[in-house]
Amino acid sequence: MSWTVKGFVLPLVLLCLWRLQGGAQACSCAPAHPQKAFCQADVVIKAKVVAGKDVDGFDEPITYDIKQTKMFKGPDKEIDAVYTPPSSSLCGVTLANGVEYLITGKLDSDGSLHVTLCDFIAPWEGMSSTQKKSLVQRYEMGCDCQITRCTSVPCGISSPAECLWTDWLIEKSVNGEQARHFACIKRSDGSCAWYRGASSPKKGFMDIEDP
Known part of the structure; x- marks a missing residue:
């Protein structure tokens, strides 16, 4: 990305x-x-x-x-x-x-x-257009997820239900790429992941295939 x-x-x-x-x-x-x-x-x-x-x-x-x-x-x-x-x-x-x-x-x-x-x-x-469209459905799809802010390295997540927010670390701004164009979505196995795009997540993104 x-x-x-x-x-x-x-x-x-x-x-x-x-x-x-x-x-x-x-x-x-x-x-x-x-x-x-x-x-x-x-x-x-x-x-x-x-x-x-x-x-x-x-x-x-x-x-x-x-x-x-x-x-x-x-x-x-x-x-x-x-x-x-x-x-x-x-x-x-x-x-x-x-x-x-x-x-x-x-x-x-x-x-x-x-x-x-x-x-x-x-x-x-x-x-952004993505932010506006996310207000209708996408943000709500991730309300059970935890968005963890990273301000310095090392940083990481402690649970699969977290998304790591790195805008401040990479861009020195809270208004960066992830804030403007991404939502943290809960997937079928209970994990959470960043999703980019104005449309709702497709089935392939939501479903996690067994290894």
Whole structure:
């Protein structure tokens, strides 16, 4: 496979190590492959930001009014707003009016959608065609798999149900070839393997022949 960086870097918001005045770490989360973010999220939607609302106090979340255009995962109701902490030091997300995003996030007990810098949020137009198509079926096919991030050698997997994610090691980017063009798929024998392509995996990939 080719590990060459493609044309532009997708502005995924995956890694944030923000520090408050005085040096204390306030927001810290490891980068996640888009598939892992999909599997861990309560909600995955495509939505356009139509308005942002100012907060009344430091502890009050920012509200973004959105127009949902597609739901890939979530409740049987349309979501019209997302909530995020009021500053990046608290893992708050800044969204631009008029931009359509893929948004992953968590549902609160009242059914409201909350997002942070630790969630996968990306402008829809910047995503690869494989990523977009994987939201419908392929990512879900690998939710029982473990995607293990490799940042330095030696690294490896400890179980057949893992896929080794090497984008950072090879390309120094979490937005590399595996993030943009691969999904970790569970095969018929319970093992997991990287699969590339926009179409669903063929039977030959899913089935493992006996030696």
